[in-house]
Amino acid sequence: GPMGVYWVFFKFYDLLARFSCPPSHIMGKKQMLRLFPQLDERIKYACVFYEGQHDDARTNLSIALTAAEHGAVIANHAEVTKLLKNSEISDGSPGEGVPDNSRDSAVITGAEIRCRISGESLRVRAKSVVMCGGPFTDWLREKEANDTKITPVVNGAAGSHIVLPGYLCPSDTGMVDMATSDGRILFYLPWEGHTLVGTTDVKCSITDRPIPTEEEIKWIIDETNNYLSPQCQVTRKDVLSAWSGIRPLAGDPHAAPGAPASRDHVVSVNPTTKVVFVAGGKWTTYREMAEDAIDRLLETHPSLSTTAGPCKTLSVDLLGAEGYDRNLAVSLAKKHGLSIEVGARLARCYGGRAVDVCHVFEEIPQYKGPIVDGYPYLLAEIPYACREQARTIEDILSRRTRLSYLNLDAAYRAIPVVAEVMADTLGWSASETSRQIKEAESFLETFAGPEPAAALKAGN
Numbered sequence: 001g002p003m004g005v006y007w008v009f010f011k012f013y014d015l016l017a018r019f020s021c022p023p024s025h026i027m028g029k030k031q032m033l034r035l036f037p038q039l040d041e042r043i044k045y046a047c048v049f050y051e052g053q054h055d056d057a058r059t060n061l062s063i064a065l066t067a068a069e070h071g072a073v074i075a076n077h078a079e080v081t082k083l084l085k086n087s088e089i090s091d092g093s094p095g096e097g098v099p100d101n102s103r104d105s106a107v108i109t110g111a112e113i114r115c116r117i118s119g120e121s122l123r124v125r126a127k128s129v130v131m132c133g134g135p136f137t138d139w140l141r142e143k144e145a146n147d148t149k150i151t152p153v154v155n156g157a158a159g160s161h162i163v164l165p166g167y168l169c170p171s172d173t174g175m176v177d178m179a180t181s182d183g184r185i186l187f188y189l190p191w192e193g194h195t196l197v198g199t200t201d202v203k204c205s206i207t208d209r210p211i212p213t214e215e216e217i218k219w220i221i222d223e224t225n226n227y228l229s230p231q232c233q234v235t236r237k238d239v240l241s242a243w244s245g246i247r248p249l250a251g252d253p254h255a256a257p258g259a260p261a262s263r264d265h266v267v268s269v270n271p272t273t274k275v276v277f278v279a280g281g282k283w284t285t286y287r288e289m290a291e292d293a294i295d296r297l298l299e300t301h302p303s304l305s306t307t308a309g310p311c312k313t314l315s316v317d318l319l320g321a322e323g324y325d326r327n328l329a330v331s332l333a334k335k336h337g338l339s340i341e342v343g344a345r346l347a348r349c350y351g352g353r354a355v356d357v358c359h360v361f362e363e364i365p366q367y368k369g370p371i372v373d374g375y376p377y378l379l380a381e382i383p384y385a386c387r388e389q390a391r392t393i394e395d396i397l398s399r400r401t402r403l404s405y406l407n408l409d410a411a412y413r414a415i416p417v418v419a420e421v422m423a424d425t426l427g428w429s430a431s432e433t434s435r436q437i438k439e440a441e442s443f444l445e446t447f448a449g450p451e452p453a454a455a456l457k458a459g460n
Contacts, residue, residue, distance in 0.1 A: 006047045006178070013049055021050035036173055038232040051174075053191070056283060057399040058349050062318040063286070065388060069319065076389040077116045083143045084110035085273070089125060108144060108273040117391055128301045130293060131277035135206045135248040144275055153251040154279055156205065160212035160244040161198030162220050163406055168232055169195040180223045188224060193341075193376075194240065194406050197224055209446045210244040217242050217448065240407045242448040250280035265289045267296050274300055287313045323352020332358065336368075345376040357384045367421075372414045377401040382421040391426070393418050393440035408449035415440050 010024035025048050032046045033039060068074050087105030110125045133140040138152045169175075174189035189196045200216045221234050228234065250266045265281030265288075278293040294311035298304055324347070325331075333343035336358045346354035360380035361368035367380040382390075385400040396418045397404045397411050404411040415437055423433045 010047055010049045024049040036170055036175070038168055038170070038228055039175070040227055040229050043227065053189070054283070055192075055349060055402070057402070059283065059318075061388065061399065062320060065319045066316065070316070074389070075113070075115075077391055078113050079116050080111050080140065080143060081114050081121065082112040083108050083129065083140075083273075083275070084112065084123065089123065104274075106272050108275045127304060128297055129273075129275045130297060131275060132279075132293075133277070134279065135246045136208075137248065137250065137277060137279040139206070140277070141253070144270065144273055151253065153253045154206070155203065155249045156246045157249055158202045158204035158210050158244050158246055159199035160202075160216040160220065160242065161196060162212075162217055162239045163191070163241045164195040164197060164234060164238050165240065166190065166194045168228075168234065168238070175227065177223065177227065186220070186223050188227075192402055192406055204246060206246065209443075210246055211446045212242045212244040212448055214448075214452050216244075236452075237450045239448065239450055240409070241405055241411075243405055243446070248280055265292070267292045269296060269300050276300055318351075320351025320353045323355065328352070328354065336362075339376070342376040342378065346378075357381055360384050371396075371401065371417055372403065372410045375401075375403065375406070375410060377403065379417070379421055382418060383425040386422065386425045390422075393422065393436050394443045396422070397440060398443070404444060404447060408444060408447050411444055411447075412441075415444075 007024075007026060014021070014024055027035070027046045027048050029041075029044055032043065033041065036046075064072075064074050085105060086107045086109045089110045108129045109127075110123060111129065112121060112123055114121045131137065131140045131144070135154060135156050137154045138150065141150050141153075142148065169188060169190045171190050171193075174187065176188070177186040180186050184201055187196070187198060197220050200219065202216070204210065217236070217239065221236065221239075225233050252266050252268045254268050254270065265278055265285065267276065267278045267289075269276050276293060276297050278289055281289045290313045291311040294308075294313075298308065298310070328347040328351075329340060329344040331343075332338055332346055332354055333340045336343075338346075346357055350357055357378070357380055360383055361378065364380070364383075367378065367383070369379050371377045371379055371382070381400060382396055385396055388400075390396055390400050393415060394404075397414060401414075403414055419433050419437050419440075422428065422436070428436065
């Protein structure tokens with residue numbers, strides 16, 4: 001791309017970050033190839049900038065567990081089946097903790113919730129309701145409207161990714177192509193000891209099980225090969241796992257007509273039901289989203305201000321911050337006889353709580369071994385995850401470890417191992433264990449590996 005344009009862009013990027021990272025700069029060919037030897041020698045220069053990286057699943061879980069430590073009641077695998085108006089759960093008199101405007105029968109002041117594992121249902125009363133449904137926001141809005149059709153405000157954009165062996169990328173340096181053949185941006189990054197490449201951006205319907213298409217996988221491979229040396233060209237068989245996610249592009253249903261959809265977050269209030277919803281956004285602004293949502297909530301329900309103040313997210317550390325230090329990985333490796341790779345992952349994932357994971361294999365020594373060979377995930381993490389509300393094999397494969405996203409074959413091999421430990425920890429019956437295994441296999445069918453999905457199903 002044009003050197004001057006990108007240089008100005010990244011300097012603006014530095015400014016947005018308030019120069020908290022090393023400054024962006026231009027790197028010549030010789031130094032570039034020394035840093036990133038997998039690149040093609042035809043590349044003349046590179047613009048270098050700095051980014052952060054995190055385990056999004058662990059961040060999400062840490063936010064929920066931190067909320068629980070501060071008094072929130074959280075429920076995993078719980079589905080809202082109905083939103084309840086004040087007229088459905090109250091006789092109209094202002095009960096304890098009910099805001100003054102609950103006298104209005106149309107205000108939503110509760111929900112029916114069903115456990116997706118046990119099938120049990122319960123009703124929950126609330127002082128107010130906030131909907132944070134991501135791409136499923138419109139589905140929740142239909143519940144708000146008693147399952148009647150509503151005008152959608154969230155458009156789904158499917159982003160497919162492929163994961164390649166780690167040797168195809170330096171461990172601390174990635175690449176971004178801002179000028180692919182069709183104008184989309186392509187990231188090529190080191191991730192969890194592997195190489196993560198993506199993403200596509202295709203309009204899609206909303207589903208909780210998006211599937212990457214072979215067309216998207218081929219596009220990613222072809223675009224990647226434009227920048228790699230002949231010895232490092234990617235083939236379809238190099239793909240260890242391929243998967244897709246959905247980004248919500250949200251609009252405000254209560255905004256003026258013609259307001260555009262946004263990749264930033266939207267906070268909106270239904271003037272009739274008083275429900276606040278927040279949608280869109282990204283991980284880098286999740287605290288800002290929380291602050292905007294809570295502040296809007298207090299504006300909508302002024303009576304809550306007697307017991308709740310402004311959002312204090314900026315002063316709240318996430319679970320694991322206490323006990324963490326920059327040499328925690330070394331401490332774990334030395335004290336517990338772990339490899340530095342395992343110690344580093346435990347420290348990175350659990351922070352100060354990594355010590356609690358180690359206590360598990362101190363009590364049950366056989367849990368010190370790996371879930372599957374070649375990956376730094378310990379058996380001890382399975383019963384520990386169950387303490388943190390993991391209830392399915394899928395929970396372990398996708399959100400407590402990242403096996404399904406890193407290596408589809410390894411994830412399949414891990415299923416019986418995870419099933420055995422979870423059955424022992426949670427007291428599963430033989431029939432429940434069998435059901436869980438089938439559910440996990442069904443989940444993995446939404447991924448692709450070294451062979452196209454159709455070929456994999458034929459082989460099974």
